[in-house]
Amino acid sequence: MSALERESRIHPGDPRLDEGSGAGRGGPRDRRRTSAPVPRFGHGSRVPGWDEAVDLSKDPALIPDPSTPVPAELRQRIEAAMAKYPDRRSAVIPALHAAQQLHGWCSPEAIHQVAAVMQVTPAYLTSVATFYDMLETEPERTGHHDVYVCTNISCSLRGADPLLEAMVAAAASSDGQVHVRSFECLGACDIAPMASVDGEYIGPLSPEDAPRVVEDLLAGRPVLPDRQLRYRRCADPEVAEEAGEFGPPQDLPRADAAGLGAAERATDRPGPTAAIEVTEDEARPEEDSR
């Protein structure tokens, strides 16, 4: 195993798993299945490799040589990020994000390249990458789609758990193209239960919508455009009244909303809030249903 390779998470098939611990305390309760079994390693520890001695014969991973080959675009993005801060180390998260976009995950190679440009140790970058949920330290297929299903309180009160199950089941047929995971509160409890699909917030979703989400993703279509958060109007009734002063809101088509029929448009939603260039004839007043 090279210095850069490492194992960071518990694998069910881990040879270090300790079969004997965790069970066999005796008594009638042993038969009772309670919660999901926790993988146990040597002496019942939940941390793999805690009892493995450090290999002192190995060379420490030092700051890589600045001349290490790094893809030009990645180098340029990292250098631009470093220039924005008084201390270059502030650019660690943007740099790892950029490397993850290129490599699909924070692979040893990606970490090595970032370390070479930023002139920090790979260990430092690894310590940061393992802390944050959005930085992947496990191999991922490049070009995959991410579906984060929010399972926190507000969403779970409205049925996030069955939604997650349905989403996992629907993604099972995607040959690893669609990655589904539960996520902590994504800050969109107004459209609960919801999911962030490749960064696009969509909701409210029901378990029946799950196959459609996966289909749309695999086909490269915008996912459930009528339920995207970007088109949602403010819930405050007084705000809705005030919006009338400026004439009916214009439903500006999104650049990628091609093929979306008029019937599918969310008629109670204003135009997108991001600036989108629209020619005169494309922009047309929308029939306000309110």
Place this chain on the structure above:
Amino acid sequence: MKLLFDRIDEPGLNTLAVYERRGGYQALRKALEMSPEEALQQITDSGLRGRGGAGFRMGQKAGFLPHGEMAKYLVCNADESEPGTFKDRELMQKNPHQLIEGIIIASWAAEINRAFIYIRGEYAQQADILEAAIAEAERAGYLGERILGSEHSLTLVLHRGAGAYICGEETGLLDSLEGKRGNPRLKPPFPAIEGLYRGPTLINNVETLSTVPHIIRMGGKEYAKLGTETSTGTKVVSVSGDVRRPGNYEIELGVPSRHIIYELAGGPPEGREVKFWFPGGSSSPVLTRDDLDIPYDFDSMAQAGTMLGSGAIIVVDDSHSVLEVAMKVAKFYAHESCGKCVPCREGTNWTVKMLRRIEAGEATPMDLDIMASVQEQIIGNCLCVLGDAMAMPIGSMIEKFRPELEAEIEAARRRAEAAELHEVIALGVADPEAGPYPVHSAH
């Protein structure tokens, strides 16, 4: 009365052209004509209290920063991760220039030349919108050197996080912004004295800073007439959970909570009743349906033993069990604990384990006392309040719903026993006619 949400659904409000047409950046011009001390005085006079959770007075906080030439920083906390909170998302997405204007004015008042917006990584769309707005403001001369010909210069950088609740804690946020793991720091020194890059740092929430242009426009004393005496102004409240119209509502502080939950958000679904509610995000101790008439402001909530927090109301109706909600809360904080302080790291995990015991039918009513004592031992014993944020709501649930939890313990125990008996019968060991306990036959 709408300030922050004033015509927020106007198409194109995120662009400089529309924002300026509506009078945007006029407050900045007005502020730049004042001296920094005068601008700060307006903010102090307004009585504006921080909208992120702690409710500390912004004018006072900005006043803690030392004066004079030195590297000082302003950080806008846009790492909105408190479960149930989504007000900053709507403010940034629909009216980014309001926030930018607030940041420029606040940095003038506190004599700061370098500002950052730390936005959570999941808000990719809002980050793109803000980045475009910052670029527009730079081109128009609202950011950069000698803004609008004044003495004030400011660079503003948007920093995207990568998904960690703890980075919403101000010192955890600073470490994360410095490119480290987001572990909270020991306080004091407080960030106002030693914060980002060890320089004095003013940290404020998105909503707080978005309010600043309105304070300058109206005048601090005029703004203070809104709301109650100690909780001035308006507040955006995020209502979610079991209500018919979840969403953000801008209210004047001090309105009855019932008005927000029933009249604005539509109350719980047909045939359901409010069982309990979180008044300020999942970190706040819960209130019951008897508390619905408490005015919604900082001090009334504190008197009721809870807090206004981030202003996120989560309503739970009578179709859900307390145990189910407690489990979600505890699991969340156990996952998000950074692991630096033992009471939080262990306490959150033990609470999850004890709740699992209840579910599995292995608990006794005494476990509730043990769980309550674990909560007490977390509170006040850590560097930051993440552990407290679990301990306070869980503690309040045990206190207010003890009979229900005890019934739950008993019901789960019976279920587990029945399941065990089934297993025994299936193995052919016991006689199903013999009653719930297998009886050994006499020799």
